[in-house]
Amino acid sequence: MPISKTKIGRFIRQNQRRLLTRPDLWPFTDPYWAIYWPGGQALTRYVLNNPGVARNKKVLDLGSGCGASAIAAKISGAAYVLANDIDPVAAVATKLNCELNNLEPLPSLTEDLIGSKPEGWDLILLGDMFYEEALADSLHSWLGRCIQTHGTRVLIGDPGRAQLESHSIRIQLCPLAQYELPEAVREENYGLTSSTVWRYRPEL
Amino acid sequence: MARVLVGVKRVIDYAVKIRVKPDHSGVVTDGVKHSMNPFCEIAVEEAVRLKEKKVIKEVVAVSCGPQQVQETIRTALAMGADRGIHVEVSGKDYEALGPLQVSKILAALAKKEEAKMVILGKQAIDDDCNQTGQMTAALLDWPQGTFASEVAVEGDTVKVVREIDGGLETIKINLPAVVTADLRLNTPRYATLPNIMKAKKKKIAKVKPADLGVDLTSRVEVLRVDEPPQRQAGGSGTGVESEECTDTQEGLCLGDGPNQGGPVSHGDWDKPEPEPGPEPLCVCDPAPPVSTESEQWDTVL
Helix, strand or coil, rough: CCCCCHHHHHHHHHHHHHHCCCCCCHCCCCCHCCCCHHHHHHHHHHHHHHHHCCCCEEEEEECCHHHHHHHHHHHCCCCEEEEECCHHHHHHHHHHHHHCCCCCCEECCCCCCCCCCCCCCEEEEEECCCHHHHHHHHHHHHHHHHHHHCCCCEEEEECCHHHHCCCCCCCEEEEEEEECCCHHHHHCCCEEEECEEEEEECHH | CCCHHHHHEEEECCCCCEEEEECCCCCCCCCCCECHHHHHHHHHHHHHHHHEEEEEEEEEEEEEECCCCHHHHHHHHCCCEEEEEEEECCCHHHCCCCCHHHHHHHHHHHHCCCCCCCEEEEECCCCCCCCCHHHHHHHHHHCEEEEEEEEEEEEEEEEEEEECCCCCCEEEEECEEEEEEEEHCCCCCCCCHHHHHHHHHCCEEEECHHHHHCCCCCCCCCCCCCHHHHHHHCCCCCHHHHHHCCCCCCCCCCCCCCCCCCCCCCCCCCCCCCCCCCCCCCCCCCCCCCCCCCHHHHHHH
């Protein structure tokens, strides 16, 4: 159906304000949930390739972003999956991605769980969470406690960031799988070429 | 952990027409577009490629200057550097900041970060000094591979192909070493939106020169900065006689660009040096003015 001129005019005028809005007036934080991070990609692939790690398990995806690893855990037959990201927009993105994957929306939480009393998680998934020294420190001790109190299995997806490679947690990590990043992913992540899934084993 | 330190300098953008301050104390920088020195871009690119080859594990980008140099560091991070160090220098100290002061800072950081290699641009397009790499190597007592057009790490050594007068020189030096990037080392990648986005998560640490034990006192006094001489306009020929151009003053002489010899020359960083001909090439007709380098770049960008 042809659209009348006035309708087009109105359409443009209404949207102009949004087009002219300066990026610093954007009311939300930077959309990191919009990125399918390379560590999360490896972790997601690993869970899909090895559904046994998540089947019938109570799973926490910490720093879930777009929710890919959480969705992979659900597809692999997890009993319960919680997507946790402090960005509320990430929770919405996860919901949309669940719909795209024909899943019921996964429960999500925007509270910062790092440092909280460890719950009885069977499996904790962390994709690309070791990008900052201070964060790596707090994760190190909190994940240690989760394992100590509940015997939680902790899987970390990371593309070889220096913050993880040079951290004291590194010697307690066991490599489970390594994936070469496809060309398109490399293009979006200059300097990165592969991504590894690690299991955190503090007893080592 | 194998780490490379890369120096990145914020300079007036190569496409900007440089203006000298009326009091001849320097060039106008206020409200002028700045960007990363092109040779520093090449240095960053080489470091990121070494990381992609898994020869090194971390690329650290360093810049000295006021708050604005963080933009330059961000550019390096978007090109693939892992983290940044902003060495805070401002006011009078920044005005007097020269290659010696920067070398001292870089040498101190290279030791502190236990860098395996320091990669720098061979020179900056603003002051054209071509000293920082050499002085950094001297201060560290490390080998240096300057004007590199090829870099290959082989165990504890690095093979550097150097661009020298009339040819190439291949040297092998021990690591740790200082390498300075020449024009043909590589073609730097563009910072794309997904990479710019991710770079925001990368950390920039701030340090003061005093924390590194570096004294910024300068021993150089700039007496005067002048613009290069104005180029003569081409004359117009009217008859048969003038077609045979005899007076170079009347014609437009190529190879005598406006910036040559000037204190703030852009340098021909984007193309090889023109062959110095025995005689200036003469254009007798009232030719349209040859577009300057900056105009050409405007159309490219």
